[in-house]
Amino acid sequence: MPAVKAIVATDPTGPLTVGTVIRRDPGPRDVLIEIVWSGVCHSDIHTVRGDWGPVQYPLAVGHEIAGIVTAVGDEVTSHAVGDRVGVGCMVGSCRECDNCRAGQEQYCERGFVATYAGVDEDGTVTQGGYATHVVVAEDFVLRIPDALPFDKVAPLLCAGITTFSPLRHWNVGPGMRVAVVGMGGLGHLAVKIAHAMGAEVTVLSQSLRKRDDGLAFGADHFYATSDPATFTTLARSFDLILNTVSAPLVLDDYLGLLALDGTFVSVGAPPEPASVTLFTLFTNRRRFAGSSIGGIRETQEMLDFCAEHGVVPEVEVIAADQINKAWEKVVAGDVRYRYVIDISTLAQG
Ligand SMILES: [Zn+2]
Ligand SMILES: [Zn+2]
Numbered sequence: 001m002p003a004v005k006a007i008v009a010t011d012p013t014g015p016l017t018v019g020t021v022i023r024r025d026p027g028p029r030d031v032l033i034e035i036v037w038s039g040v041c042h043s044d045i046h047t048v049r050g051d052w053g054p055v056q057y058p059l060a061v062g063h064e065i066a067g068i069v070t071a072v073g074d075e076v077t078s079h080a081v082g083d084r085v086g087v088g089c090m091v092g093s094c095r096e097c098d099n100c101r102a103g104q105e106q107y108c109e110r111g112f113v114a115t116y117a118g119v120d121e122d123g124t125v126t127q128g129g130y131a132t133h134v135v136v137a138e139d140f141v142l143r144i145p146d147a148l149p150f151d152k153v154a155p156l157l158c159a160g161i162t163t164f165s166p167l168r169h170w171n172v173g174p175g176m177r178v179a180v181v182g183m184g185g186l187g188h189l190a191v192k193i194a195h196a197m198g199a200e201v202t203v204l205s206q207s208l209r210k211r212d213d214g215l216a217f218g219a220d221h222f223y224a225t226s227d228p229a230t231f232t233t234l235a236r237s238f239d240l241i242l243n244t245v246s247a248p249l250v251l252d253d254y255l256g257l258l259a260l261d262g263t264f265v266s267v268g269a270p271p272e273p274a275s276v277t278l279f280t281l282f283t284n285r286r287r288f289a290g291s292s293i294g295g296i297r298e299t300q301e302m303l304d305f306c307a308e309h310g311v312v313p314e315v316e317v318i319a320a321d322q323i324n325k326a327w328e329k330v331v332a333g334d335v336r337y338r339y340v341i342d343i344s345t346l347a348q349g
Contacts, residue, residue, distance in 0.1 A: 005346055006060040006131035007323055009048040015324045016048075018349065021060045021127035023135045024120075031079050031141050032071040033087065038129040039064025039154035039315075040339035042185065042246070045327055047117050051271065055117045062129030062341075063089045063115040064154040066144060076138045084144040086303065088157035089293050091115050091126060091140050103297040105140075130323070132347045142300050145307035155185065155313040155338040156306055158293065163190035163242065164302040165294030166265045167197060170240050174198035179238045179257065181225075182245035183210050183217075186267060188314060188337040190242050191217045193302075196309035202238070204230070204254075213336070217314075231256065236284065244268045255280045255288065263287040313338050320346035 003020035010017065026032045044061035046052050065087040069079050079085055092113030093105040100108050113120055116128030127134075144153055163186050172178055178199040180190040187203070194201045195218025202221040203214040211222040223230040231253050239262050241254060246268040255264055255276065262284060269290075281288060294302065306312070314337040318326050326339045 004131055004133045006127065007320055007341075007346060008058040008060050008130075010058050012048060012050045016130075016327070018320070018346065019058055021058070021131055022124075023127075023133060024122065024124070026071055026073050026135050028073040028075040029138050030073045030135050031069055031076060031085065031138050033065070033067040033085060033134050033136065033141070034070045035065055035067040035129055035132055035134060035343045037066040037151055037154045038062045038131075038341040038343055039158065040323070040326055040330060040341065041158050042330055043158070044116075044128070044130075045330060056125050059117055059125075060127040060130045061116045062131070063087070064157040064159070064340075065115075065129035065134060066150060066154040066157070067134070067343075070133075072138070078138050079141055079143070084146075084150060086142040086144050086153065086157045087115060087129065087134060087136050087140065088142070088161060088299055089115055090296070091118070091136050092121055095139075103295040105295050106293045130341060130346075132343060140296060142296070142303055145304055147307040147310075148303065149312060151317060151340065151342075152312050152315045153303075154340050155189065155315060156303060157299070159186045159189050159313065159338060160193070160306065160311075161294040161299045161302050162186055162267050162291075163244065164193050164305070165298055166242055166267065166289075166291040167194055167240075168298065168301075169291065170263055170265065172197045172199045172240060176200070176239045177237060177259070178202070179204050179234075179241045180219075181241060181243040181249070181254065182268065183214055183337075184244065184333060185335070185338045186244035188213070188217055189311070190244060191219050192311045193306070194242075195219070196305070196311050202234070204241075238262055240265065242267065246270055248272065248274065251276045251288075252280045255286055258284055258286045260284045261287075263289055265289040265291050267291050315340045317342050320349055
């Protein structure tokens with residue numbers, strides 16, 4: 001397979017430029033995908049900037065991929081040419097460990113193969129979805145239901161599953177009181193999904209600036225965390241708090257909002273260690289937890305759920321040459337609520 005056109009980083013701090021990445025020749029169990037839409041996740045920026053450790057350049061990032069199958073290997077049974085498909089944060093795992101067998105590939109005991117900046121089974125560094133094509137093993141390729149709008153679906157592949165998985169794991173449904181901390185790319189989907197699951201949803205946002213949006217997305221209540229009264233008004237009132245922000249929080253304040261047997265689960269994390277007064281956990285037998293993306297089966301379940309319940313990400317479509325500006329805005333928190341790159345503008349540009 002020849003090199004394919006891609007938006008690449010050539011160093012940690014410089015602008016992204018148009019270049020190429022090499023894709024492997026599709027094997028018998030591989031699917032060749034022509035990428036049509038590619039979501040922009042804050043993780044893309046952290047990875048390129050080296051915030052999470054050194055990476056090799058040039059690097060194409062992007063792990064919210066929506067595209068069309070253009071070729072399949074001889075042994076592929078689950079996807080066919082012409083299908084609309086998605087790829088998220090993983091493109092492989094050992095498939096043999098207990099966690100993989102349980103459909104929890106994100107917790108593969110040998111570590112899953114990340115969609116970009118990961119080490120592939122052949123030893124090469126994986127390259128992500130800011131590109132015209134990708135080759136992925138069929139068992140890591142998701143079906144995109146017809147009911148989901150193609151241009152908006154990509155963010156479900158990372159932001160969607162990252163919030164769906166903990167909501168599902170903690171059995172969110174009617175009668176549950178769920179708080180979502182932060183209403184950005186992840187948080188806005190958490191609100192929509194928790195609402196679709198039937199929960200009573202409260203948004204805890206820094207200010208009331210996004211209140212109208214939050215209520216339109218299905219939130220029942222919206223509070224500003226900059227107002228200290230929020231933490232007394234809402235004390236002991238949630239069964240589950242899903243934290244989607246990466247800024248450091250005064251965790252004791254948030255844990256104090258949990259009712260009996262309530263859980264605070266974080267999918268956002270500041271780089272520094274956090275501090276918790278353990279006495280806060282004794283009260284109401286509270287739990288403090290984390291969660292990482294979701295398994296492949298669960299990701300398919302999430303896509304099907306979103307199709308059935310009309311859960312669709314809020315996106316701003318950009319052309320390939322707007323990516324550097326878009327990254328600046330993501331860093332500034334100035335996006336409503338996810339950028340999606342129209343990859344046709346890269347293919348033709
Ligand atoms: Zn992501
Ligand atoms: Zn495994």
